[in-house]
Amino acid sequence: MIISNIMMLVKNTDGIRIQDVERQCGVAQGYFSRVNNKGTERKIPIGIIATVSEIFNVSIDDLVNKNLFYEQRMKELQDEIDRLRKEQDGRVNHS
Numbered sequence: 001m002i003i004s005n006i007m008m009l010v011k012n013t014d015g016i017r018i019q020d021v022e023r024q025c026g027v028a029q030g031y032f033s034r035v036n037n038k039g040t041e042r043k044i045p046i047g048i049i050a051t052v053s054e055i056f057n058v059s060i061d062d063l064v065n066k067n068l069f070y071e072q073r074m075k076e077l078q079d080e081i082d083r084l085r086k087e088q089d090g091r092v093n094h095s
Contacts, residue, residue, distance in 0.1 A: 002044060003036040005068040009056045012072070016055070025051045 010018050022031050025048045035044060046060075053060045062068065 001067060002049065002064055003032055005063055005066070006032060006052055008069045008072065009052075009058070013056065021052060021055060024055060 006021065007018070010016055010021060018032060019029050022029055025031070027048065049060055049063060053063050056063075058068070062071075
């Protein structure tokens, strides 16, 4: 889950690439991909996790324990529901 969270954060942050994150963490290019492919995500040193959490301003707990893609998608869906409700309320009030 850590790697998928990192990839999601990179994808949703303008101006930052996975290589930038790897460089700031002091690891070789392709590190996260290799960790993901080997299935050794649980062996990522806490220092790297802490650096990633600082880069993206998320807690270590969220980075490690939450599915951030799910959290983001739920927020997007709730925002869309809110928008549609307001739109519908506007139509009802103007009728």
